[in-house]
Amino acid sequence: MTQGFAAVDVIRAKRDGHELSDAQIDWVIDAYTRGTVADEQMSALAMAILLNGMTPAEIARWTAAMIASGERLDLSGVGRPTVDKHSTGGVGDKITLPLAPLVASFGVAVPQLSGRGLGHTGGTLDKLEAIPGFRTRLGADEFADQLRTVGAAVCAASDALAPADRKLYALRDVTGTVESIPLIASSIMSKKIAEGTGALVLDVKVGSGAFMKDVGSARELARTMVELGGAAGVRTVALLTDMSVPLGLAVGNGIEVAESVQVLAGGGPADVVELTLALAREMLAAAGLPDADPEGALATGKAMDAWRAMVVAQGGDPDAPLPTPKEVELLRAESSGVVAGLDAYGVGVAAWRAGAGRARKEDPVSAAAGVLLHRRPGEWVERGDVLAELRADDPARIPAALADLRAAVTVADAAPERPPLVIDRIA
Template sequence: MTTEHFDAVDVIRAKRDGLALSGPQIDWVVDAYTRGVVTDYQMSALAMAIYLNGMSRTEVARWTGAMIASGERLDFSGLSRPTADKHSTGGVGDKITLPLAPLVATFGVAVPQLSGRGLGHTGGTLDKLEAIPGWRAALSNDETLAQLEDVGAVICAAGSGLAPADRKLYALRDVTATVESVPLIASSIMSKKIAEGTGALVLDVKVGSGAFMKSLPQARELARTMVDLGTDAGVRTVALLTDMSVPLGLTAGNALEVTESVEVLAGGGPTDVVELTVALAVEMLAGAGRPAGEDEVRAALADGRAMDTWRRMIAAQGGDPDAKLAVAKETETVVAGEDGVLTRLDAYAVGVAAWRLGAGRARKEDPVQAAAGVQLHAKPGDRITAGQPLMTLHTDTPERFERARQSLDGAWEVAPDGTSEATAAATPGKLILDRVA
């Protein structure tokens, strides 16, 4: 029988009492939890103590390192191109990874985008791409490396060997009301990204009603913590704080968002999606040592180069880039009740509506509908008239419409033309709120 170096109760008590955990305590508790020596109920108590009392920069760095050490590390040093990755903290209509990965790869940078599935009101990149017939998320490490060398971009599921301690702890945080802890969010994201082995990382930290971080100070704290963790680990890391009070683009849902992403790759698409895709691409290219200006990046969308890379990336993972995507069996239109200017459209409410229509899941094992979601016909600042369609709800199961409509109660506001509210809404707010490096 193995003799353990520490006792879980002592570690929990120390953090409960507001003390800093020592490096060896952290290494042991993460390893012991991964091995099953520390139980779920003990780790729940420790997670709550961390949530309530926080962690120092030294503690967070050691905790992140221990989570990385719980599994394998990928090595991209054999590639002929530098690597850069992007991580978003999650939002509504956030399909940016889809056009961004092939766009950056077009400039000779390899993009190993290990992505996840949606949970609750935020969509998952893998769910979106699985709306493309034949496309597969699960690749071996060898397949990932070969595709990065050949195509330059891969979007796939993280292997089970990458930071297994995080996989276990994430599921526990979800059911113990400890998700919103900055040290736990930062170490969860960064343990996977550092273990992934990318040379440069750009973080898209969402702020607003549709994001985890509702306020700018909260988002800045998370961004600063993650940038410090990346920098300390030798990864060139920068964060953009971006607005998530309004959905990104005009769609929330899987096939709907793929269609919108292809529009961006074809040189069109909604202005906000293009703006954020370009800004993140510029940051990734700079981090990878292949700097390009905004005009150069936009040109790669306009002239079809990024689209060519997208088609190769989808085909390499078994998908048919020309396949028709699923269309919902049922739709319902939500119309405006009055004339005026749309002054508010709540991202969280739209995300919940898409989720209730079948685009997301309540539990990790739930299936999702490829065609379900919300299509927007107006955004804040647009002039609307009574009876005009505001949004179209899509689902294969019409009994879901009622609950989706309920989530949209009070989700938007309209002000009469000429009022100060209408004038303010017509002046677009900033999409990129801050940069942390």
């Protein structure tokens, strides 16, 4: 039991710009987890943190206190080096699906605890559940055993892992305090450190479809997380990657699985392959295999074998057909020209409105809904050419989704220069 404080005194201290002590942080996280500190009090403290920030020492202690609120997994008995990847979320970001089995095919364990989609960003668990029979809930022993035998496991985190973060995350979502870099960094890193991985590669997205809209904020978040990981003994590196345009051509659940399988079969869109390989190289180097050849593992089918083994281990059928939509609406070019813009946020919202995402955590999602792009920025189109197709199960969802999709695509005389897919590396 930590030393007691009055919640209002902790709130006032941060409101007035003071640095919280280790004891204050330990107490407030513990008391909030137990229900002694009320939601409205933690809301006020979160707002004070958003407005006044935190020192590196405060962020480190806040993260440690959230880890201490629950269990910490011990993966030392897995018998393989462990390395995980975390993305800050984007549109068409299906990279975990080909990446985890690709890295696992080299004898590395990838303990991927993933989440569900909310709003315009998709969730890895929602995508995998489009595969008939796939289970995203694994017990601790089952999780460890799958890492030993298959090498990759992608599932939901246990409720016992960083429960303080689960409670605080839900609160931030409804109190306008999501954007705080100290709170984002501690939220992500408390879960990843508690997961027990030996190394971590972060994919910090930048652009309209990302949480961080500008490179400066993304770089600050990445540096903060890399420092937190290093201080906790987890080898951590971050890549800043572009999310102004959706990744790949598929945005949805089942269609992103299909595109991931194309990558594992040695094909797929060039940008998805590029980012998968960039992150795989970082993960393999962190696991002690700097000379591994992930490109070769895609070409030979080695990565596909690991994918199939992972799907089967989690109850899925890798050969089963994926869900198909009841409604398909085509978006056609209204004029000839070059695709100059393909706004990631707008495409993500269109997929969400079609049924691929949720507005609240408890909402169901459609496995078949989404957007399949037919053109990318820089490509020439004639008037009447298909730019994209909108997929939905409910025809009532089509009009609003189609309006968002149309607004996301710009056809002009020329396309502006795009930033590189990998913008920066922070270690």
